[in-house]
Structures are given as C-alpha cells and as structure tokens.
Amino acid sequence: MENALLIGLSRQVALARELDVIANNMANVGTNGFKARSARFNEYLMPVARADAFRPADRSLSYVVDKGTPLDLSQGMIELTGNPLDVALKGDNYLVVQTPAGERYTRAGSLTLDKQGKLVTQTGLPVMGEAGPIAFGSSEHSMRIAADGTVSSDQGTRGKLRQVSFADPKALASEGSNLFSATVAAKPAGPEARLEPGAIERSNVKAVVELTRLMEVQRNYQSVANMITKSDELRSRAISRLADQQA
C-alpha cells in the first residue's frame, strides 16, 4: 500500500523532470545551433531483504530513476541569411571558442567582428582559427568565409576556422550561451565536415515531437495522480470499515 504511493511518486518526479527538458527545448526553438535533449529513464529495483525467516520471500519493487538527457545531434534546418560572416555547420563538426574558462565548442555560426577587428561570437568571445584567433586590420573590407573555413578579406587570407569533432559527441556537456564543453580532447574534423557560408543552422527542436511528448507527460502525470488518490481512498475506506467491526 505504501509502496504504491512511493512508486507513483518516483514516476511523478521523473515526469516533472522530463517536462523541464521539454520546456527548455521549446524555449530554444529559435536558438541558432541549438541541439535538443531528451529525457531517458530507467527501472530501479529496490534491494530486497536477505533474511528468509518469513514466507513468501521479499519481492523486488521497481522505481523510476532518470538516467540522463542525451543530446539529439541531428542537423538543424539551414537558413540563408546573406550575412558574409554567418556560417552553418554541416556534419558532426564544431567551431572552437576561446573563453576565460578554456576551450568551448559551438554550432551557432553567426559570427561578427569586435572593435579590434577580431572574429567573435555574438557574445564577443574569439572564434579560433587553426593558428589562433582571426583578426582583420582596420583598412580591410569585404570579409568572407569560404566553404572549407578559409577566412579572407580584400587583402588576402587571414586564417582558417578551426573545426573539430568528437569520438563521442553525445557526451558533450551543455554550458549555456550556445556552448558545449568536452571532457575528452577534440580531434580535427574530417574532410566531410563542411561549412555553408552566408547561412545559419537553426535549432533542431522538432516542435511536433516535443508537443506530443508534452501531452503524454501531462496525461501520465495525471493518471499517476489518480492512482495515488485511489489508493489513498482505498486505505481510508479500509480503516473506517475495520473500525466499524464490533469486537
């Protein structure tokens, strides 16, 4: 009886957690280079009593625990913008961003220049070329990024965007601000990694899928709540019925 309540509670906690994941995906439906996460759950078997003085033996109970929120690494829609410093990444490649906390990785390729003429992200963090940050002099104009990542102006080539990939990209940690961090070292992206200049990769959140999950989560939550209510009524009725018996 108590177990039904606790098992139901573990399911509700997991569903509330999944709702948080869906809400974050939906909030970022317009975030460039965003990768959706999904919630994954596991069965957790309660340890059983080892003593077997009583028959029948203790049976195991299943609870729900969340097992992680894996990244959905599918390609987002590529939208042409016409901005010369926008790049959409095609493949499993990432751009490298220099932050005070070390190297971070991003798929959001809408780049811009700061007042020193350095190529930076929208938050002003330098984007790394293969030989360090890329900068333009004040007399340069007509900046362009080619499909292989070569960055040039009217006065010639200024560097090549460093593109990296990971053996296990699903293990990337989300840091916020469109940045990922990795526990393992990044390796140079292969030749199949391409850039689409003058375009950006939009968020890969699939609104229909998320809304469907949202409805499922909500209904499941309510049905668990109903189950708990019912078992509570059952218990209170049992108590009052037993109290009515004349000894």
Add this chain to the structure above:
Amino acid sequence: MRAMQTAATGMMAQEMNVQVISNNIANVRTTGYKRQQIHFQDLLYEHFRRAGSATSDQNTQAPAGTFIGSGVKTVSTGRAMTQGNLTPTDKPYDLAIRGEGFFRVRMPDGRTTYSRDGSFDLDSQGQLVTRDGYQVEPGITVPNNATSVSINAQGIVEAMVPGQTAPQQLGQIQLVRFVNKVGLESIGDNLYLETAASGQPIDGFGGGEGFGTLQQNYLEEGNVQAVTELSSLIAAQRAYEMNSKVITAADQMMSATTQMFRG
C-alpha cells in the same frame, strides 16, 4: 515547477522577436534602413550527473549526463549591414553609397552621427543638408545661381555657374567606415552613433579602399525582404503559442498534484 519559468523565458524571447520583426516590416520603405536580426542563446544548465562520471567500481562510465536547461535569452539584435537595392530618383541631391561607407552628418548640438540615407537637399543658405536640415560633412554650399550640380563617384561636387565655361568645384563629400559596423548604435532618423563596440570611424572618400562609391540621382532602399520577415513572424507567433502550451501543461500537472488528496 521549473518548466513554468523556462517556458516564460521562451515566451519573452519570442515577444521580443516579434518586436524586432515588426520594426523591420514597418521600415520596409525606409531609405538606407538595415534590418535587425535577433540572436538567442540557451541559459544555464543544472548538471545532475555529468557524462563520464563513474557508475561502478569497474570503471564503467555514464554515457550521457543529465542536464536540465533553464530557458533562453536574447543576446543581440545586430543589424544585417548588407547592401540595399538602388532606385533611381532623378533628384540631383539624392546619393546612394555602393559599398561599406557612411555619410558624416553634423547634428545641431555639434555631435557627429553617421547615416546611409543620402536623400539630401539645400537649405536657405544653399548648404547641403539632410531631410532634417542637419549639415552633411564637410559642409558644401551651392551658389544660388548654379544651373546644374553634379556629384561624381568620389563625392566631388561640381556646379555650372553662368559666365564660366569650366565647372566650379565646391568640395568633396566625406565618407567614414568602421571596423565593426554592426556595433553602431541607432538613434532613429536613419542615424547611427559610434560606440565602444564599433571602433573609431575611419575617414575617407568615395572610391577609397573599402568606402564604396557614390551614385548621384539614386537612393539606397532598405534591405528588408517582406517575404522573409512575414515567414519569420509566423514562426515567432507559433513558437510563442507552443511555449504557452508548456505553461498550460505545467499548470495542469500542478493542479493534479494539489487535487491528489482531498482531506
């Protein structure tokens, strides 16, 4: 219920998105207008379990961590400084810049502002001014007996004066450029101010390296594409609705919790 706050950030972001888009659409016929582009970023994440953390004493590792995000934020509404189309107007003081330069405009309070809007005119003293009557640098005065005025690609202003065979040079219109044009601050009236982000203005003239050339009798249209903006508007509205659905769902889940026990 964190989901409520998360969805609320999503709604606020889309609301600002609609504001930016509607401002772009409102300025679809504004001379020299540059459309704004909104950029979003995801907010902080809470890590319940990091990927790669040990899951047993046999060195097995968690393949994926648990990251719960807290929504979205707006980082910038930078202008897309791409060239707009040039339209012929047949007015001698209409100028369009083909390239990356800006006109220098002196405000009545002495400040210097910058503009791509070259729809100029003469004031009562024959000075070249903007539509609001602000002086175009370096200050060019056209004699009142001039019969025709020509402005070439370098911005050199020449007037034909009766009794002279050669045209009279009146001056050269200055242009400036910035390392980071996107960092300029808009103050309305098609004018921009220099900021810490844009860098110092670099002075020059039409035809100079990276300044572009001037085109007399033409104006630069705004670079807003109505079709693109309208499809963005629809997408923004739908995203707003979806985030409100998340709030509704979270609300109903909370109400399910509160109704579980009725004493």
